[in-house]
Amino acid sequence: MRNTTIRISLGILCVFLCAFIALNVDNSNTSFTSYETSTSQMAKYKSQSQTVSANYKTQTTSKKFPFRLPFFSRCKKEDTPITTTHVYVGGTPLGLQLMTQGLIVTDFPCVITTGGRASPSLDAKIKKGDVLTHLNNFEVNSNAALLRILANYSPPAPMPFSVLRDGNLISGLVRPVKDIKSSTYRIGLKTKDTSSGIGTLTFVTKDGRFGTLGHPVCDGSLVLPVSKGRVYTCNIVGITKGKRGDPGELTGLFVRGKPLGTILRNHQFGVFGRLDTPLKNAIMPNLVEVAKRGEVKAGKAQIITTLSSGLPKLYDIEIIKVSKQNSPKEKGIVLKIKDKRLISETGGVVQGMSGSPIIQNGKIVGAVTHVFINDPSKGYGIFIEFMLQQVEKIEAS
Numbered sequence: 169m170r171n172t173t174i175r176i177s178l179g180i181l182c183v184f185l186c187a188f189i190a191l192n193v194d195n196s197n198t199s200f201t202s203y204e205t206s207t208s209q210m211a212k213y214k215s216q217s218q219t220v221s222a223n224y225k226t227q228t229t230s231k232k233f234p235f236r237l238p239f240f241s242r243c244k245k246e247d248t249p250i251t252t253t254h255v256y257v258g259g260t261p262l263g264l265q266l267m268t269q270g271l272i273v274t275d276f277p278c279v280i281t282t283g284g285r286a287s288p289s290l291d292a293k294i295k296k297g298d299v300l301t302h303l304n305n306f307e308v309n310s311n312a313a314l315l316r317i318l319a320n321y322s323p324p325a326p327m328p329f330s331v332l333r334d335g336n337l338i339s340g341l342v343r344p345v346k347d348i349k350s351s352t353y354r355i356g357l358k359t360k361d362t363s364s365g366i367g368t369l370t371f372v373t374k375d376g377r378f379g380t381l382g383h384p385v386c387d388g389s390l391v392l393p394v395s396k397g398r399v400y401t402c403n404i405v406g407i408t409k410g411k412r413g414d415p416g417e418l419t420g421l422f423v424r425g426k427p428l429g430t431i432l433r434n435h436q437f438g439v440f441g442r443l444d445t446p447l448k449n450a451i452m453p454n455l456v457e458v459a460k461r462g463e464v465k466a467g468k469a470q471i472i473t474t475l476s477s478g479l480p481k482l483y484d485i486e487i488i489k490v491s492k493q494n495s496p497k498e499k500g501i502v503l504k505i506k507d508k509r510l511i512s513e514t515g516g517v518v519q520g521m522s523g524s525p526i527i528q529n530g531k532i533v534g535a536v537t538h539v540f541i542n543d544p545s546k547g548y549g550i551f552i553e554f555m556l557q558q559v560e561k562i563e564a565s
Contacts, residue, residue, distance in 0.1 A: 247495045250556045254455040256448055257525045257532050258369030259472030259480035262380055263400035263422035264439060266431060269393040270299040270332065271308055271359035279354045281345050289357040292342035297390055298331040300359065303342075309395055310361050318344060321353045332393070363392060366402050366420035368473055368523035370438070370535040370555060372447055374455070377559045378429065380523040381438045382537035382550040383498065397431025399441065400424065404476050410515035410544030418475070418520025432562055437496065437550060438523070438535070440559045449480055452527075459531035461500065461551040464490050469503070471536055473524040475513055483507040487528065488546075496557065501526065501534050501549035516544035525552075 273296055278285040294300075300308050303317050304327040321327065326341040344353035367381045378399075384391040401423040410416030429443035449472065466489060470482045489502035503526070505516045514521075517539040526534040526549050535555065538548040 248557050248560075250458070250553055250560060252373055252458060252556050252560060254457055255371040255373055255532060255556075256454075257452050257456050257472060257527070258371055258378075258380070258447070258523065259449050259451075259474060259525055260369050260447060261402040261404055261418070261420055261474050261520070262367055262369050262428070262523075263364070263402035263420065264367060264380070264385070264397065264431065265362065265364045265400065266385055266392060266394050266397040266434060266439075267310075268299070268361050268363070269309065269395035270301040271311065271314060271361050272387055272390070272392070273298045273300060273331070273357060273359055275358035276356050277358055279345050279347050279356045280349060282348055286345045286356065288342050288345055288355045292329070292340050292355075294329075294331060294340075294342070294357070295333065297387070298333050298338075299390075299393060300329065300331050300357070301337075302330040303327055304329075311359060314357075314359065318353050318355065323353070327355075360387075363387070364422075366418065366520050367439070368521055368536075369447060370523045370525050371532060371552070372443060373559065376429070376443045376446070377440065377562055378443050378447075379438050379440050379535075379555045379559050382523055382535035382555060383438065384436050385434050385439060391436065392434055394431060394434040397434075397439075397441065398427040399429040399431060399443065400427055403478060404474055404520070407476055407514055407518070409513070410518045410539065412542055412544070415539045415541060415544055416515050416518035418514075418518060420520060433558060435558045437498065437554045437558055440555075440562055442562070451480060451482060456527075457531045458552055458556065459528065459533040461490075461493065461533075461553050463531065464501065464528060464533045464551065466490055467528075469526055469528040469533070471503075471521075471524045471526050473510075473521050473536075475510075481509075482527070483510040485526070487526075493551065496554040498537065498550050499548040500551045500554075503536070503547055503549055505545045505547075511545065514544075517547035518544065 276287050276290045278287055306317050308314050321344050326343040329342050330337055330339045342355050344355050347354045363385055370379045372378045402420045404418050405421045406419035408417045428445045429441055431439055431441040433440040466487050469485050469487050471485055472480050472482055474480045484507040486504045486506050488504050491500045493500045521536055524536040525532050532552050534549040534552050536547055537550050540546040
């Protein structure tokens with residue numbers, strides 16, 4: 169029996185339950201991909217095998233962007249005791265817009281010059297996944313900043329640059345070349361500085377700090393370095409049911425009014441920040457006690473999440489395994505959806521439910537984070553303690 173369990177565990181693939189779309193700017197051709205021109209954003213997320221496809225929509229346009237399944241980066245994990253004893257539980261959907269700290273390198277389009285095709289960034293040994301932080305001794309925190317730096321280039325001297333790669337700062341020189349079509353200097357680099365998607369609010373502290381997702385926003389293997397971000401109201405307008413081998417999804421509509429708050433931290437255990445607008449759960453409006461991970465037991469529990477009705481609801485689950493984790497880690501809870509209503513609407517755990525709070529014995533014990541690809545009725549969760557450790561660091565910093 170034990171060997172069978174091990175084989176099954178090794179055969180399980182799981183995916184993050186929120187998907188993020190990456191907004192690209194082709195700095196080789198100075199053709200911007202418009203982020204938004206209307207007052208709302210429709211984001212649709214689908215996962216198949218080892219790829220995730222994100223379909224970004226405004227009211228008038230539709231563009232598709234490739235997006236790989238994210239994996240966790242390695243980082244030092246410290247088990248710091250938490251001081252928060254009670255929180256307001258979430259369960260409502262959020263629209264998340266993250267601005268990266270530096271530019272994520274995604275591709276190397278050739279620059280057409282009088283001498284033929286050129287790839288200055290490839291020649292400078294810049295790689296996909298690098299984070300461009302400086303060019304010509306200026307900080308680069310947006311695609312617009314990169315274009316301004318290139319607009320002020322005086323040939324023929326090369327430009328010094330710095331990139332982050334696997335946690336190391338690497339410096340070099342890149343020589344811009346003149347594009348014959350636009351008569352501007354380019355370095356043949358395609359980058360992105362923004363990522364957007366939906367997730368479910370996990371908790372809000374008494375003073376307005378919040379946590380969501382239970383996992384980071386990533387691009388490939390890279391946990392996106394975030395300079396800042398915004399939180400928006402999000403309405404669930406569609407559901408694709410999950411089935412074996414094909415996780416389902418929630419389709420969310422961003423409401424582009426005043427932001428609800430600010431994102432301050434993108435971490436292995438979630439996205440954290442502060443809310444300017446109070447968000448309380450109508451079905452559990454009062455403060456709820458925080459459970460220590462030693463209190464979490466296999467057995468009956470509930471999750472709070474929002475579907476197409478627009479209202480958060482409690483759904484029955486069973487915690488089928490609780491891992492003993494002496495230091496902060498993901499996937500400490502294995503759960504199975506038992507509620508027939510949720511199975512009927514979604515097929516189980518689906519993308520977009522990431523961050524849904526887990527309630528047991530009247531306490532918040534964790535958040536839903538992943539779905540099993542081969543069985544959408546099952547998923548993983550993270551202990552709430554590990555998320556609260558990170559939100560408390562916002563207060564200390």
